[in-house]
Amino acid sequence: xxxxxxxxxxxxxxxxxxxxxxxxxxxxxxxxxxxxxxxxxxxxxxxxxxxxxxxxxxxxxxxxxxxxxxxxxxxxxxxxxxxxxxxxxxxxxxxxxxxxxxxxxxxxxxxxxxxxxxxxxxxxxxxxxxxxxxxxxxxxxxxxxxxxxxxxxxxxxxxxxxxxxxxxxxxxxxxxxxxxxxxxxxxxxxxxxxxxxxxxxxxxxxxxxxxxxxxxxxxxxxxxxxxxxxxxxx
Amino acid sequence: xxxxxxxxxxxxxxxxxxxxxxxxxxxxxxxxxxxxxxxxxxxxxxxxxxxxxxxxxxxxxxxxxxxxxxxxxxxxxxxxxxxxxxxxxxxxxxxxxxxxxxxxxxxxxxxxxxxxxxxxxxxxxxxxxxxxxxxxxxxxxxxxxxxxxxxxxxxxxxxxxxxxxxxxxxxxxxxxxxxxxxxxxxxxxxxxxxxxxxxxxxxxxxxxxxxxxxxxxxxxxxxxxxxxxxxxxxxxxxxxxxxxxxxxxxxxxxxxxxxxxxxxxxxxxxxxxxxxxxxxxxxxxxx
Ligand SMILES: Nc1ncnc2c1ncn2[C@@H]1O[C@H](COP(=O)(O)OP(=O)(O)OP(=O)(O)O)[C@@H](O)[C@H]1O
Ligand SMILES: [Mg+2]
Numbered sequence: 001x002x003x004x005x006x007x008x009x010x011x012x013x014x015x016x017x018x019x020x021x022x023x024x025x026x027x028x029x030x031x032x033x034x035x036x037x038x039x040x041x042x043x044x045x046x047x048x049x050x051x052x053x054x055x056x057x058x059x060x061x062x063x064x065x066x067x068x069x070x071x072x073x074x075x076x077x078x079x080x081x082x083x084x085x086x087x088x089x090x091x092x093x094x095x096x097x098x099x100x101x102x103x104x105x106x107x108x109x110x111x112x113x114x115x116x117x118x119x120x121x122x123x124x125x126x127x128x129x130x131x132x133x134x135x136x137x138x139x140x141x142x143x144x145x146x147x148x149x150x151x152x153x154x155x156x157x158x159x160x161x162x163x164x165x166x167x168x169x170x171x172x173x174x175x176x177x178x179x180x181x182x183x184x185x186x187x188x189x190x191x192x193x194x195x196x197x198x199x200x201x202x203x204x205x206x207x208x209x210x211x212x213x214x215x216x217x218x219x220x221x222x223x224x225x226x227x228x229x230x231x232x233x234x
Numbered sequence: 235x236x237x238x239x240x241x242x243x244x245x246x247x248x249x250x251x252x253x254x255x256x257x258x259x260x261x262x263x264x265x266x267x268x269x270x271x272x273x274x275x276x277x278x279x280x281x282x283x284x285x286x287x288x289x290x291x292x293x294x295x296x297x298x299x300x301x302x303x304x305x306x307x308x309x310x311x312x313x314x315x316x317x318x319x320x321x322x323x324x325x326x327x328x329x330x331x332x333x334x335x336x337x338x339x340x341x342x343x344x345x346x347x348x349x350x351x352x353x354x355x356x357x358x359x360x361x362x363x364x365x366x367x368x369x370x371x372x373x374x375x376x377x378x379x380x381x382x383x384x385x386x387x388x389x390x391x392x393x394x395x396x397x398x399x400x401x402x403x404x405x406x407x408x409x410x411x412x413x414x415x416x417x418x419x420x421x422x423x424x425x426x427x428x429x430x431x432x433x434x435x436x437x438x439x440x441x442x443x444x445x446x447x448x449x450x451x452x453x454x455x456x457x458x459x460x461x462x463x464x465x466x467x468x469x470x471x472x473x474x475x476x477x478x479x480x481x482x483x484x485x486x487x488x489x490x491x492x493x494x495x496x497x498x499x500x501x502x503x504x505x506x507x508x509x510x511x512x513x514x515x516x517x518x519x520x521x
Binding site: 051052053072073074076077078082083085089091092093094098101102103105106147151 | 398401402404405407408409411412413414415416417418419420
């Protein structure tokens, strides 16, 4: 089976600073892939590169068989790639419901709509008219996740979504993510600081170190020792 | 001085200033940029309207819809071909480029239209007035300007708060990068914003041409009035901008009534007072 997303030798720079040094990674249909690695390893840069927030070499990112590295972010979004960005980045002048509606700006067809997001996160329903940034951190994270789901993505990328959520809600969110992936064939890339959580919620994992992939494999095969060795680059 | 009459006349004049200001506020609201050539585009619109009136003999009010369409497309083109290139980095390039446009427009008008003062004639409507009782009367034309300003504020409020386009405007203004990963095509959207701004400029230009005698060099004054009205009103809603224009109009009218040389100065003083006491503007929405 060919992969939904492939990166081949993906590099990224911030000015003179190089953040990614040739990342090769695959994500298959319906698969949940975890990205782990210490601070500054390049995990967020990897996700934002795929989302088209910076230009990459055309052939270095392939989605559903087509090279997308050089596309505009809006064109990438139209293909069904959605990102829950690091730090949520909700639109402060928009209400909760408008933030969710922005997620559906492309009008892609699929199972997700306001009603389903409110069923997943009932707390948001009563706050729908409130400015998004007036919510608690956890609720804001729910808006950010809901906004990405509203895009009815084929590939959902989540950057540290457990940040600010209580353990119970984290469990719920990852359970929901599992359902989204298995029932709707959605693929997911999840950056998660909690290694144990990252392992249990994913099918495969990549460990990033200083802009390189230092370890990858089926999540159940990766031992804690191998991960911590890769983490610290020894 | 008759205070009530002065305030009424100032309010009506404020309608024109609000129209000056709302076009500026649209661009600032979406792109967080100041169009230095804003006033020159108002003057350009007045010359355009004058030309259309001369060529067709149409009543100036009937020229307004035509001017709106022409200027709307013109604004879209200016944004897509020139201004979009200045967006996204430093705050300086948009200022420098629109300053350059301001000089180009003024000089082009001097060359082609001469520096002679012009005005758009309204005919009998120019002096028509509606009695209010108690010896007070308001001119029909100033009333039309104020009502138009109110209608424009209502339309802009609806567009920005009730439509998909307006939602995208606000989202792009908040976070351009995140809006684009939701599928918003920001450069096209900026084109739409400038088209709306220029449509308002077209209305303002026709009214200005009727109200004042104008020359190619008045642009910077109108930019200043627009800017003052925006600052007095405070960002965040077009109601604030409308109110800012009216406050500026009233301040000028009172100043003028006290001494004909003080009108403009009184407007500047109110602007400075607001900057000192409440820099976010009198009617700002507190975030
Ligand atoms: N806007 C930027 N400008 C310059 N350097 C940046 C920028 N963003 C990230 N970097 C650098 O790029 C490298 C990778 O950053 P990135 O945010 O991708 O790491 P990360 O793995 O997501 O880290 P974290 O776990 O802290 O979120 C880091 O060294 C970081 O300092
Ligand atoms: Mg990160």
